[in-house]
Amino acid sequence: MTVVALSDRQHQPQNLTAPALPRMTVEAKLDYCRAFAASGLLPRQYRQQPANLLYAVEFAESLGLHPMVAITGVHVIEGKPTASSALISALVRRAGHRLRVKGDATSATAQIIRADDPDWTFEVTFTIEDARRAGLLGKDVWKKYPAAMLKARAISAVARDACEEALFGVHYTPEELGAVVDQEGNPVYAAGEIQRDTSEAPAAPAAVPPRDFLAEAEQAADAAAVRKVWDQAKTAGAPQPYLDQLTAIGLGKPGARVDQPTEGVVEAVVVEEHQDQDERAVALATMYDAAKSAGLSVEEADEAFLATFGHAPAEATVAELNEQRDDLLDALGVAA
Template identity: 40%
Template sequence: MTVTTLPAARTAPAPAPYGGALSLSQMSPYEAWQFCESLANTPLLPDAYRKQPASVLWAMEYGRALGLDVVTTITTIHVIKGKPCQSADLMLGRARSAGHRVRITSERTRCEVRIMRHDDPDDETVIEWTLDDAVTAGLCQLRSNKPYARDKHGDPTPWEKFPRAMLRARAIAEAVRIACPEVLHGAIYTPEEMGAVVDQEGNPVVVERADAPPVQQAVTVVQSTPNPPPAAPPRDFLAEATATADAEQLAEILSAAQNAGAPAEYMTCLTELRDAHAAEAAGPVRELHAAAQARGAHPDHLARLATIGANKPGAKPQQAEQGAPTPDAVEEATGAVDERARAEAESALRVAASRANLPTLDDDFQRVYGKPIEQADALTLHAFRKQIEAAAGGAQ
């Protein structure tokens, strides 16, 4: 009698339970990288991970070491100044998951956290944070026995609006670090302790990105510190030079314009104005306008010179000569040229912002110059566009 032995059937890998969270343990290395590349392209990610698949992969691996799923890792592990940070609530959850007993007493002006280790019930750690501690740490001030904390824009920070939540976060983080640091796996600080701007829940509002150097102070959208105060409007060196005939003042204005990186056309006009400063009334301005027109200067510079010449004290209306425009015609033509140049400059600025993927152009411009784009002249718009283009070129 012949007995035939059938080969054992291959056992297929057990599928992940329905509704279970994704994990690297369920993926091959190639699948994990593809998943991270896809995930990095979604706008729902925190800024530190967006378009950074390598950072997403690192975070997922870090979360796997902590036993966290992908979504929990991405939303609760924050990278501040290159270091992983956990929210206070995540620290609290991990301490309790490890079996440690945690008791929290939270009040408006103080918070007390007690942790008893599961492997040594007699070892109790007690940490208390009060508003006096926050004042000592430089996080807020006390005014009329109430916390006072403002950012550089004068807006209230969470320490002023949510002192109870902020005291609780500080007390939990310090207590977990002291009582059971093994549950933190190296991420021993909260985002606020690393200098990030956080909300009342301790999550960073804006996060530093290593791949996106700031365009300039006020154009920086993603960073780890609050935006600085808006920059002062740029000096009108040409108008200042036209308003004075003092040689020393003209030399100072010319030096300041050169140090500020004024456009070449500005420097040419300033140099010519310095050489002709002894003339009276609007004569030097008319000569500058003629010289600039002869060398093919940009229309917005011509319009600026015409406006300064017409408004300068002592300027006399030009007599109508054969072939010479009347003052009304000059004013009308100057206004048309100025508006056309401004419109062209605004269009070029918006194109540059679109190419640089800067959707907050109007708000950024308002913060820098203190006025909307619609009220800015062509020179200011050109200057802002060049800064955006320079920053976009450096980031590539």
């Protein structure tokens, strides 16, 4: 990968097409996320997951973006936010810098001319040989779309080099952190989780059963039919997160009861599951609000949480979120 400098002229800022929403209260955010989580058009990581949606809303707010931009363009890979090269390009241009990209299936070059230093051009070239040395050419997406992948690598690299402040902590694309992506650089989801590339790793037992139980559940006529699919998925060795998604699907089916829990999986866990989700969403929102009061961005709050508990807030318990909130409020001299 080659980094050089050239010269060019300054340009006018370019805005993202979707403006940010006005700042919302915690209650408004929660209502927004609960209502939105019911949509079947969302990426799987957000369906029936208001807490995950809240993370995206908070992250979008920190970037000054509309929540839909973060929901569709920002993907969390093992606790780290990533973005497609298209969104990284938009962030760079919104900051007022000029970005140029050219390339083919053998190499790609991306240039950035900063608005505050128009006489210096940052340039990164990523070649197919660079990809070969990095062991990327064995991936299916690199075999099918080498030109797109080369451009994405060049864009993210030059953006980190030239204007890291414009990225707000989104330094890498999902593919760079090992996710399996499509030709547009967006992660491929299976059973609600981002697939990881294992082309160069030893074979391991599949985390998701070979049958698409989620699709079968979505096509089921009622909650009782979903219960049968749930039983079959559990027998096949489906992990708990996968079973939880089947439960969430059953919630929206006729016959799903929340008033009289029974031994049926869908009926029995609905009340407890949604109470837990609501409690966790409130804890997450109040923790982020305390972080903002302490002058921390969402990314800084995440890093502080990771340093304390060893994992991201998106994976935290209610008790951990409340503990972090109380610590932040104590630092501000405010009673929890």
